[in-house]
Amino acid sequence: MRTADSRGQWWRFGLLLVITGVVLVPVAAVLVLALRPGVASGSTASFGIANFTHVFTDVPTLIWLANSLGVTLATVLVSVAVAAPAGYVLSRGRSRAVSAYSLLLFVVQSLPVITAVIPLFLLFAEIGLVDNLIGLGIVYVGASMSVAVWMMAAYIDTIPVSLEEAAWIDGASLFTGFTRIVLRNSLPGVLSTAIFTFLVSWNDYLVAIVFLRSEERFTLPIGVQSFFQQNGTDWGSVMALAVVMMLPPVIVFTTLNRYFSVGGIGGSLAGT
Amino acid sequence: MTRARRTLLLLVAPSLALLVLINAYPLVYAAVQSVRDGTLIDPGDFVGLDNYRDTLTSPAFWRSVRFTLIFTAVGVFGSWLGGLGLALLLRTRIPGRTVFKTLLLLPWVVPVVVSSTAWNWLVATPQSLLPTLVHALGLGTPLFLADPVWARITVCVFKVWISVPFMMMMISAALTGVDRAVYEAADVDGATRWQQFAHITLPMIARSTYISWILMTIFCVNDFPTIYLLTGGGPVDATTSLVVLSYRTVFQNFQVGPGVAIAFVMTLSLVVVSVALYRQIRKAHA
Numbered sequence: 001m002r003t004a005d006s007r008g009q010w011w012r013f014g015l016l017l018v019i020t021g022v023v024l025v026p027v028a029a030v031l032v033l034a035l036r037p038g039v040a041s042g043s044t045a046s047f048g049i050a051n052f053t054h055v056f057t058d059v060p061t062l063i064w065l066a067n068s069l070g071v072t073l074a075t076v077l078v079s080v081a082v083a084a085p086a087g088y089v090l091s092r093g094r095s096r097a098v099s100a101y102s103l104l105l106f107v108v109q110s111l112p113v114i115t116a117v118i119p120l121f122l123l124f125a126e127i128g129l130v131d132n133l134i135g136l137g138i139v140y141v142g143a144s145m146s147v148a149v150w151m152m153a154a155y156i157d158t159i160p161v162s163l164e165e166a167a168w169i170d171g172a173s174l175f176t177g178f179t180r181i182v183l184r185n186s187l188p189g190v191l192s193t194a195i196f197t198f199l200v201s202w203n204d205y206l207v208a209i210v211f212l213r214s215e216e217r218f219t220l221p222i223g224v225q226s227f228f229q230q231n232g233t234d235w236g237s238v239m240a241l242a243v244v245m246m247l248p249p250v251i252v253f254t255t256l257n258r259y260f261s262v263g264g265i266g267g268s269l270a271g272t
Numbered sequence: 273m274t275r276a277r278r279t280l281l282l283l284v285a286p287s288l289a290l291l292v293l294i295n296a297y298p299l300v301y302a303a304v305q306s307v308r309d310g311t312l313i314d315p316g317d318f319v320g321l322d323n324y325r326d327t328l329t330s331p332a333f334w335r336s337v338r339f340t341l342i343f344t345a346v347g348v349f350g351s352w353l354g355g356l357g358l359a360l361l362l363r364t365r366i367p368g369r370t371v372f373k374t375l376l377l378l379p380w381v382v383p384v385v386v387s388s389t390a391w392n393w394l395v396a397t398p399q400s401l402l403p404t405l406v407h408a409l410g411l412g413t414p415l416f417l418a419d420p421v422w423a424r425i426t427v428c429v430f431k432v433w434i435s436v437p438f439m440m441m442m443i444s445a446a447l448t449g450v451d452r453a454v455y456e457a458a459d460v461d462g463a464t465r466w467q468q469f470a471h472i473t474l475p476m477i478a479r480s481t482y483i484s485w486i487l488m489t490i491f492c493v494n495d496f497p498t499i500y501l502l503t504g505g506g507p508v509d510a511t512t513s514l515v516v517l518s519y520r521t522v523f524q525n526f527q528v529g530p531g532v533a534i535a536f537v538m539t540l541s542l543v544v545v546s547v548a549l550y551r552q553i554r555k556a557h558a
Contacts, residue, residue, distance in 0.1 A: 009364070009365060009367075016366060018293070021374050025392065025394070026394060027378055027382060029394060033393065083287065085282075085283035085284065089280050089284045105291075105549050107543055108295045109350065111539055112515060112535060114494070114496065114535050115538075116294060118528065119298035120298050138290075142290050145287055145290055145291060145294070145298035174276050174280070175279050175282075199381065205303075205497040205500075206519075210523065225287055225385055227502070228389055238389060239389070239390075248380050260441075271488040
């Protein structure tokens, strides 16, 4: 029994190893090509960081990186600040208005970004928010709002109401109960929401390609894409830029992975 | 209004304001634009339902509908099967489980701009890695992005590759709720592995499965970068989904009215379908 069990274990281990290997081929290709100096870098070594020196000195990579970081951090902060109180209401509220709000979140989530992007482009053009990183951030906060609220609500569901009730009896207001008790115990929920909005904002292509016009405003996705279109055969430099773009989300996700849960979305969608 | 209700309203107010600005307002604006013949800089004149008539009678629109349906069906069920398989494998005792779990999430975490570039390098020309391998095996030289049928297959596989981790996370979360004692009891009763899967595992994850299908349908129908960055909608429109068609109509042909009409028809169908499904879940759960 024991040997059969451990044989099954090694068979599954081998299978997982093969699957993971195949799945990661594209990611491995990016890393390998980035570290193999290409023609444009002027280096003859078979292995090295010449591509990275090239993209950081001859391409506005640093500006794009700074733009992406700025927009993403602002989006994460604002999203969490807006989604946490809304998630609290969604989790604790039991009225008809709360149900309507929940349905609204769901309808909004199913709206295609393309439908919103065209009118927003026209509106933002009027008020000078096209080709502007603030305009971009506003759209990202709106685009990630539903999932962010669900994630916060899902986490707040796990905090017992009795804690707040005790505080209310001691004379605390609803708002104090929310900030002093619920928010203080919501770090995993906040991190989960933050990771999600980070990914939405960092990885977005559609909104950025519509809204950004000048090279010094580009975020990394648009920078990488335009560089790829102009230097399609210089795979070394293209992949070095790709590495710069994929490292932040990969680092954030692998270190904070244990806090991230999409499972809860199901619960708050279905209602409790 | 009581003080408590006022506080609750204040707490949702910022999110409501954003939902209206970023989602409700554009929807109304889009509705208006879709009955005009404007461009990006000129609001144009009222043309009634012409844009809708042109859209619904255009063969390009129906070709896009067909591709969107194929893309969505393959995306949803392909990623569900993959995610289910991996979630079940990862549930067993395996050395290095956490490492595998993290590595397998990477396709979802890596930006699409990066992964589409990598896939391009792998398949784009006959000299790329995958076509060379296929050729070496004596299986001909499929043009993965230049042949219409192969391009459709490649885009769908790419979408499944990106989406499997999301499904894996959803199903893994649902599986942790299943009590192991149930399986032990089933073992004692002599239930086969397949019977255990069909009568214990599947029912236990049914609700998350249903929700994940709805969410993935929305993600697939609304997807733009996965398709656009890999094929640009080509070759010869073979992989032009409704979103890509709408994007091209507005931002490449500068026909705002027809482009918005396409997006609007798609939005309405999606909202109707997803709200119906949403009611279904809430009803099933109540």
